Amino acid sequence: MSELTALTIAEALKGLKAREYTAEELTEEHIKSIEAARDLNAFVLETPDQAIEDARASDVRRAGGEVGALEGIPLGIKDLFCTKDIRTTACSHILDNFVPSYESFVTEKLRAAGATFLGKTNLDEFAMGSSNETSYFGPVRNPWGQAVDDPGLVPGGSSGGSASAVAAGLCLGATGTDTGGSIRQPAAFCGIVGMKPTYGRCSRWGIVAFASSLDQAGPMTRTVKDAAIMLGAMAGFDENDSTSSQNVIPDLEACLGQDIKGLRIGIPREYRVEGMDQEIETLWAKGARWLEEQGAEVIEISLPKTKYALPTYYIIAPAEASSNLARYDGMRFGLRVDGQNLEETYMKTRAEGFGAEVRRRVLIGTYVLSAGYYDAYYLKAQKVRRIISEEFASAFDQVDAVLTPTAPTPAFSQGAKTDDLISMYLNDVFTVPASLAGLPAISIPAGLSSQGLPLGLQLITRAFDESTLFRVAGALEEAAGWSPRPLRYQGS
Amino acid sequence: MSVDKSTVMRISQLARIEVAEGDQDKLADELDNILTWVEQLNEVDTEGVAPMSSGLPGAVLPQREDLVSAGNRQPDILRNAPDSRSGFFVVPKVIE
Numbered sequence: 001m002s003e004l005t006a007l008t009i010a011e012a013l014k015g016l017k018a019r020e021y022t023a024e025e026l027t028e029e030h031i032k033s034i035e036a037a038r039d040l041n042a043f044v045l046e047t048p049d050q051a052i053e054d055a056r057a058s059d060v061r062r063a064g065g066e067v068g069a070l071e072g073i074p075l076g077i078k079d080l081f082c083t084k085d086i087r088t089t090a091c092s093h094i095l096d097n098f099v100p101s102y103e104s105f106v107t108e109k110l111r112a113a114g115a116t117f118l119g120k121t122n123l124d125e126f127a128m129g130s131s132n133e134t135s136y137f138g139p140v141r142n143p144w145g146q147a148v149d150d151p152g153l154v155p156g157g158s159s160g161g162s163a164s165a166v167a168a169g170l171c172l173g174a175t176g177t178d179t180g181g182s183i184r185q186p187a188a189f190c191g192i193v194g195m196k197p198t199y200g201r202c203s204r205w206g207i208v209a210f211a212s213s214l215d216q217a218g219p220m221t222r223t224v225k226d227a228a229i230m231l232g233a234m235a236g237f238d239e240n241d242s243t244s245s246q247n248v249i250p251d252l253e254a255c256l257g258q259d260i261k262g263l264r265i266g267i268p269r270e271y272r273v274e275g276m277d278q279e280i281e282t283l284w285a286k287g288a289r290w291l292e293e294q295g296a297e298v299i300e301i302s303l304p305k306t307k308y309a310l311p312t313y314y315i316i317a318p319a320e321a322s323s324n325l326a327r328y329d330g331m332r333f334g335l336r337v338d339g340q341n342l343e344e345t346y347m348k349t350r351a352e353g354f355g356a357e358v359r360r361r362v363l364i365g366t367y368v369l370s371a372g373y374y375d376a377y378y379l380k381a382q383k384v385r386r387i388i389s390e391e392f393a394s395a396f397d398q399v400d401a402v403l404t405p406t407a408p409t410p411a412f413s414q415g416a417k418t419d420d421l422i423s424m425y426l427n428d429v430f431t432v433p434a435s436l437a438g439l440p441a442i443s444i445p446a447g448l449s450s451q452g453l454p455l456g457l458q459l460i461t462r463a464f465d466e467s468t469l470f471r472v473a474g475a476l477e478e479a480a481g482w483s484p485r486p487l488r489y490q491g492s
Numbered sequence: 493m494s495v496d497k498s499t500v501m502r503i504s505q506l507a508r509i510e511v512a513e514g515d516q517d518k519l520a521d522e523l524d525n526i527l528t529w530v531e532q533l534n535e536v537d538t539e540g541v542a543p544m545s546s547g548l549p550g551a552v553l554p555q556r557e558d559l560v561s562a563g564n565r566q567p568d569i570l571r572n573a574p575d576s577r578s579g580f581f582v583v584p585k586v587i588e
Contacts, residue, residue, distance in 0.1 A: 101568035199547035213547045242553050243546070311530040322507060329508070331583050333572035342584045343508075351510035359509055360519070363500075364526055366507040377530065382543030384536050389549050421522060422529055438548035463548055 004029040005169035006485050009073055009226040012172055016062065016072045023062070023072025027055035027116050030074045034118060034170045037143075042155075042165040044079050044137045045087055046119040054116035061114065068114030069233045076165045076174035079120035080127055081107045081217075082206040086117075090208040091135040092125045094328045094335045094353030104206025105238045106175065106217050113233035118171050122161030125355045126325065127182055127210045130427040132160025133414060134357045142190055142411050143168035143487045147452050152414035156186030156407070156427070162220045163190040169486030173221040173230050177207060179214045180313050181407075181431025184443035187220055188406035188456025191445040191482070193473075194220045195227045196431075198463045199438035200245035202231075203238030211320035212243075214313075214435050222484040224444065224473045228252035231466070247464050255467045256474040261295030263472065266399035270306035273429055276408045280455060283447045284405050287457045290479035291403065291472065299399055303391045308384050309433040314425060315368050315381035316436070321358075322365025328353060360421075389437040396462045401472045404430050406443040406456035434460045442473050446480040495524040 004026050007015065015021055031048045051074060058072040082088045082100035089095045107117070124134040131154040132140040140160040144167070145153030155164040159176035163186035166174050176183035178196035187194025195218045202217040209215060219230035235249040267288055272281065288298045330336035330349035337348040354362065368377035395402065407427055417424040434441040440463070443456040457476065461469040497516045500523065504511040511519060566579055575582035 098572050101565070101571050200551075213545065216547075239556070243551065305536065308533055308536055311533050314526065315530050315533075330574060332569075332581055334574070336574035338584070342586050344510075345584050346508040347504075347510035350508055351512075354509065359511075360522060360526075362507050362509060363503050363519070364523060366503045367495075367499075367523070367527070370503065370506060377527075379543055380533050380538060381530075382545055383538035383541040384533055386541050386544035386549065387536065387538070389544060393549075421526060438546075 005033045007172065008223050008484050009070070009172045009221060009229055010223070012073060013071070023055040023058040023116065024052060026072060027051050027074045027118070030118055030171055037168050037170055040141045040143060040164050040168060041138055042121055042140055042161045042168065042170055043076065043119045044089065044091060044122045044161065047086060047117060050086070051116045051118050058114050058116060068112065069229060070110060071114030072116065073114070073172050074116045074118050075110065076119065076121045076162055076171040077107060077117050078123055078159055078162050078175050078177060080123060080177050080208045081175060082208070083107055083117070083120070086120065088120065088208070089136070090126045091123050091137055092353065092355070092358065093136045096136060096335070098333055102206060105203035105240065106207070106234050109236060110175070110233055115233070121165055121174055124158035124160065125358050126208065126321070127158040127177055127179055128321070128357050128361055129157040130181070130185060130424055131414070131417065132157040133418060134355055136355060139414055140164050144191065144411065144453055147487070150413055153411050154189065154414055156189035156411060158182040159220060160186050163187055163192060163194070166190070166192045166220050166222060167487055173219060173226055175217060175234070176220045177215055177217050178435065179210050179317060180435050181428040183218045183220060184431045184441060184456070184458060185407050185427055187443045188445070188454065189411035191454030192220060192222055193224055193227050193442065193444055194218070195231060195442040196434070196440065197231060197235060197466065198245070198440045200243050201235045201249065203236070203241040203244045205238050205240040209324040211317040212324060213320060214317060222486065224442070224470060224477045225253060225256055227442065228256060228470050245464070250467045252466060252470045255471040258471050259295060260291060260472055260475045263296045263401065263468070264399040265291050265296050265298050265472070266301035266395055266402045267298060268301050268303040268306065268395070268402060268404060270303050271404045271430060273408060275426070276405070277410070277449070279449055280405045280408065283455050284403070284457065287403055287446055287476060290476060294475050294479065301395050301399060301402070303395055303433070305384065305388050305391055306433055309388055309436055310425060310429055312381045312384045312388065312436060313428070313432045315377050316385060318361040318365035319369050319378050320365070322362045322369065325358070325362055385436050388433055392433070392437045392439060400461065400468050402460040404458045404460070406430060406458040410449045410451065410453035410455055430458060439463055440466050440469050442469055444473055444477050444480065445482045446476065495520050495527060
């Protein structure tokens with residue numbers, strides 16, 4: 001790894017501006033870094049030629065005085081974003097030859113801001129998973145595994161490839177998507193910053209759909225400032241997504257460094273769940289103290305229905321997924337496995353094309369939406385979702401932000417939770433509530449476990465109040481004193 | 493409630509996903525496990541609560557004129573087809 005891959009986005013923008021290096025050099029160094037770390041399996045498709053071409057074009061633009069917000073910055077793109085003429089698979093066998101003829105709105109915006117794309121990053125199949133073990137392209141390794149002598153350490157999921165790549169210095173930032181924690185939990189596991197915007201901030205157009213009322217794209221970076229820069233370039237209204245917000249994204253960089261005196265921070269008592277590691281509870285208390293020391297007022301609050309968020313999510317998300325994934329029928333695109341007749345062709349195509357977890361979730365979703373069960377499961381879950389959302393709204397009458405741990409444990413080993421589905425689902429116990437309520441949330445690396453693995457703290461604010469979110473996140477990051485430098489990953 | 497093999501076969505038919513005979517018992521157990529776990533929602537009193545179906549509470553879906561905004565992209569649309577001929581998707585025979 002060279003110095004150029006150890007930069008933050010903000011530093012790289014400065015260096016490019018000062019002509020210390022070119023976008024082409026910056027991109028080249030990252031391409032080398034990716035090649036040297038292939039055993040992480042963070043990228044499922046590398047696009048070095050395209051990246052170099054884009055970087056040269058960026059250098060030309062810069063020379064001509066045309067400088068975008070991410071001019072010359074090499075990024076990784078989660079393989080859930082459609083990229084024109086570049087294979088996009090959602091890491092599913094059913095799409096493993098799919099080449100989109102259009103670009104997602106978010107990646108289009110990132111391109112327009114001057115970013116170069118190094119390739120497509122690995123994820124759990126259709127973003128369904130919390131450990132990146134369900135990918136058709138195989139599991140991703142967490143670069144922190146080498147620090148604890150566990151090469152099979154998971155990076156979290158579903159945006160595990162993006163998290164691993166950012167942590168190992170393979171790209172300066174990456175896109176993620178978050179349905180129930182898929183940006184925040186892998187960010188925590190890999191010691192980086194992961195941010196899920198308010199539902200509607202980033203257009204879902206061109207992102208392979210999982211659960212449409214929950215899916216939201218966001219940045220994965222090494223610092224809060226980088227997340228602010230990247231989100232500024234990703235967010236914005238899009239008429240092709242009917243849930244896209246017309247609210248203009250504030251200048252988030254300007255929120256950093258503002259003091260947090262007088263802000264009220266809520267600590268929800270129901271987040272002290274059974275099975276949470278003691279050291280995570282200790283770090284959480286430390287985080288509250290850090291904010292208090294900077295003048296914030298820390299208040300214990302109650303979000304009584306928190307324990308019902310996860311079961312609510314595991315009805316709503318599979319229900320929406322079963323509907324969204326109905327399009328994969330082998331007729332117009334994707335895999336087709338021939339049967340004796342049309343019916344059998346559908347059945348065989350979908351049995352072979354979807355992996356075990358996706359099949360399970362589609363079946364659960366089909367069940368909870370089926371005649372006789374719709375009211376008891378799906379409608380019930382939608383009602384509990386409303387209650388959870390309203391509890392957050394009342395909490396925000398008392399406080400400006402909520403502080404919680406991001407995940408109940410640090411990263412674990414491959415295979416540790418694959419036999420017990422519920423224990424895997426419990427990874428998202430702290431991230432799912434904000435997803436159900438559509439609220440913005442961010443995970444910040446805040447410390448190390450006794451074993452030496454990164455731990456994250458999460459902040460949640462009111463809908464569309466990313467300003468306060470970044471303001472408090474900046475303060476928390478500074479107090480935590482986490483080094484934003486990537487791991488010196490040595491390929492094995 | 494408990495999910496048995498016949499339920500698995502029924503929903504696999506609805507979802508158009510073939511489940512091999514040998515996998516049906518294991519899948520029935522897994523689905524039963526998940527459904528039993530989510531049934532804890534029955535403890536929550538939801539009397540009079542309106543279901544929330546949007547990503548944010550109170551979201552209003554916009555409307556627009558019903559106009560063609562993109563078109564004439566036949567090659568793009570057929571690009572990923574498993575089988576196509578003369579500008580059409582080729583699919584298995586539907587009527588026997």
